[in-house]
Amino acid sequence: IWETPETVLTFNPAWTYKYLFILPPHPNAKPMCLICIECIAVFKDYNVRRNHIEKHQTFHTNFPKGSQERVAKVQSLIPERATAASLRVSWILAKKKRPFTDSETVKDCMLAVVDEVINDDKIKTSVASAIKNVPLSDTSNIRRVEILAADVYETLLGDLMKADTMSIAVDESTDKTDTAQLCIYVRFFDSKCFREELLCLLPLEGHTTGNIVFGKISIFFKDNGLDMMHVCMLVTDGAPSMTGKVNGLAARWSTVAPQLISLHCIVHQAVLCAKLSGALKTTMDNVMAFIRSTSSLQHRLFCMLLSEMSAEHHDLLLPNDVKWLSKGKALERFSSKKKAETHLSRILDDNFMADACFLSDIFKHLNDLNLALQGRDKTAIDLVEQMCTFPVKLDLFATDLSIGRMLHFPPPRKCISSPAQITDVMTDFIARLKMNFAGRLDGLVLPTEVAIFVRDPFTVAIEGDLSARLCTNGPAMFWTDVNVHQFPNIKKVAIVMLSMFGSTCESSFSHMNSIISNSRCSLTDRTLHQCLRIALTSYEPKVTALVQNKKCHFSH
Template identity: 55%
Template sequence: MRSQSRSQMQPIAPITALLCSCLSSWVTGVSTSMALSKPKKRKIDSENRQFQSEWTDKYLFILPAVTSTKPVCLLCNECMSVMKEYNLKRHYKSNHGSFSARFPEGSDERRSKIQRLLASFQHGQAALGRFCTEQERAMIASLRVAWTLTRQKRPFTEAETVKDCMLAVIDEVVVDEKVRESVTSSIKKVPLSDTSTLRRVELLAKDVSRQLLDNLKKTDVMSIAVDESTDCTDMAQLCIYVRFHDGVHFREELVGLIPMEGHTTGEAIFQKIDAFFDERELDLQKVCLLVTDGAPAMIGRLQGLTARLSTIAPHMQFLHCIIHQSVLCAKLSGDLKNTMDTVMNIVNFIRSTSSLQHRLFRMMLADMFAEHTDLLVHNDVRWLSKGNVLDRFCELHLEIVSFLRVCKHKRAANLLERMLDEQFMAEVYFLCDIFKHLNTLNLELQGREKSIADLVEKLCAFKTKLTIFTTDLSATGLLHFPRLRGFMNTAPEARITPVMTDFMTKLTENFTERFQGFNIPIEVLHFARDPFSIKPEADFCAKVKEVMSSIDESIFQLEMVDVQSSFASKQYLQS
């Protein structure tokens, strides 16, 4: 094959060489003729002209220290583009010829006049520099105020209030009148209107976004979390969070908030994400993990976001949000769902039937010196609200009963009957206790700077706790159900029903089934905590391969040896 290609190239090689030779000669000839026909253009910068100090006395020109490229006339402040004596002399003779008649060269009057002109020029330059410095400081102060207001989630109109507060404090604290006037004058120069603050925030946002994108372009791998939700204007917003290592520590940032004008299908979400990464020159191949909720648009097998992204990055892994799955595990059904619906009916009856009724209920709570001033409203979007509503409902149990007894509304009698049912209230107290444990788990899973090892440890611990809760409920010890225990001590007819025990059994099964994908071997978790605690053996590398199929076992094993043999790495990780 090689000999055949050479034989085919032999007839062409001389022709190609001849053509190249002719082209080279033609280009050389053209270049030579152009060089002979047109003189080379003169560059002023290459002449290295220097300003002579004697030109100040002769032609009244000075070379400023700030802009050391063009001489400036002391009389008219005009700049000369070329630092050449002939140009300075022509300007002096043409525009300031009368100056030589009034102040002859070499006279004391001329030297005194030039000194005054120099002093005036330097004073003007100093004032201009001082003005620029004050303006820069005012700009920096405005940026810092805008940064503080934005981080505190305060409206931009409060920037003027900040200025008024600073002026009021200075008037009271600063005793020296001169210092007070100076500081007050500097603060008044700081632009802090709402429009100025808006511009400052836009500048800060652009700078933060630029730094984040620069770090993302440098990183080798990243993981993203995608969620779509509708705001109060019925506009779907697509949030993209990113987690990556910037060389020093792990960072979690909001990289994009994309409006979805039309449909929110998996195809539409994929196109938005693809265009977002392409416009910012980010590589989707670097995304090693995608976390979404369980919506069909996200996890659909054919047209879902995960299916579309897998065609671009086959190595990318996908996870269903752990917190979202924990909420789905505790979804109510059957009798307990009816109990929760009844609780919400009572809350809505008191709060939403009429404004007068709501006011009367709050006034009654104030007269009875209750612990709280009102009931809470449940919202499925807020994951902790169900447990919080039940907790507040149980704490105001007696007050609610008293209000329903005096209420003259037709529905009040039926709701009061349910509140006086001890078995119904036992189920309410049971839900209050179990959702308190679920809310504790939810809060432990939330937060920044948490790795998958932290989350899996919390899940494993909660699975063990569920077994303890089930045993405690069956044995009627109720050590972990304090509200239910306290109610049953005062209600002799309340019992532990099969509905409660069945719910605990089903809750344990749901946690086991939903989190099968998070059954990470204990050795891998130990390695994530301490890379020096596990030996680089083939069995361990195989377990890591099961967790992340994209890892090359041989390369990973050798990298483990390099890391564990490095004293610097060990000292850095243990510090």
């Protein structure tokens, strides 16, 4: 509402039944259409009428003016705004992995904000009344999450059925309730962009053999109208149930889709390559034993020491057993505490510290490799690139050690005072690491030359504009924009390569553990699946369509 020298423009309540416009109960609100949820800027009958006639011509035919049907329809549309609001709140809370009961807290917060920031009592009462009418109970929130998850899943299935090819990543883990969960990701091209989505979360009861896993996946594909023949690559975590030559998941899937390329996740391979033995294993065991110390007094004294000397880390932060992927950070923190010489007798041993610092750096390089292949949009092309570059790095590290420069090992350079401390154990470890790395990657069946071409198609002939677009946008965006009619075969090959996963290491299990907190351990597998889908998806729900189709009208 505003005032001009001639007149005051206000909302006419008759517009609600005449043109299906309402004025939302908040300051500076504009007339909003109940059908399309669009607002107009001008409070004039002409503007409201024109919007209604241009966009909703059939409404007047289906619901004539003055009819009871029209009155009933308008009255049903008004509460739909509150339903849409509750859907959006449920979506945000699920994306943030919040408990269902937080929806009631959100309503209390909104009412508190309104009470503080709005001075006009009439407007305050109106806005507070509208907020109170929004259904935000915990039971309502559960149902809305179910509907929202089903909506984005329906969109995903629709896109998958149109896709010519897809890549599947399978990983198994155990949640906080000790239930084995099989997480299946899918990557595909939806004609506009490449998408990575959670396809499903399958709970596994009892044994988790390759035959059982394959049977569950087969049933899922059949029930949802998906074709297993369209899967071009299967990436697994390398467990025996996945890689068995006869009854492994990859072998069983190959009987259905002979063209399938199966890949043992390189992140797990790189970690396996770093197995220790001999003196270095002893060093690692001693470091891990120190970190896992069960003496609370020793731990408190150590933390006090670090705090008093203003150390970068005030704790080692790893009080329990450490997985391989975390040992690099553990060693890095341990090797940085050399100032604690009077309290930690083992650190006085120069040879021990030289080995610890060496391991710290090696695991840091392995962690960098792991991180380079983790997260969204990491494809088989990234895998090929790392396969080509990491062995070269290992050669460089070996040369660096052999001549005693230690340019690529900053922490060891601080601990090693003479070249004599660069032992054969270190050089042998680099050599064995390279050998193991090469041996484990030799079995990968990937078209390396094709992957290199997709990464940079202008290695032979460069065309200025296209080359600049490739450098700016990357391969995925570049091949998305390539004209399919001009380069049909090349684009098809590129789409297949860019649809391939390079790793199974996704964040789904960390999200899962965030959802199943100690206070939410009673969640059913179905509800966990729905919460996880919303937390991980890149799709947006069709809130307006859900409300208009009466799919989420609950009494509370």
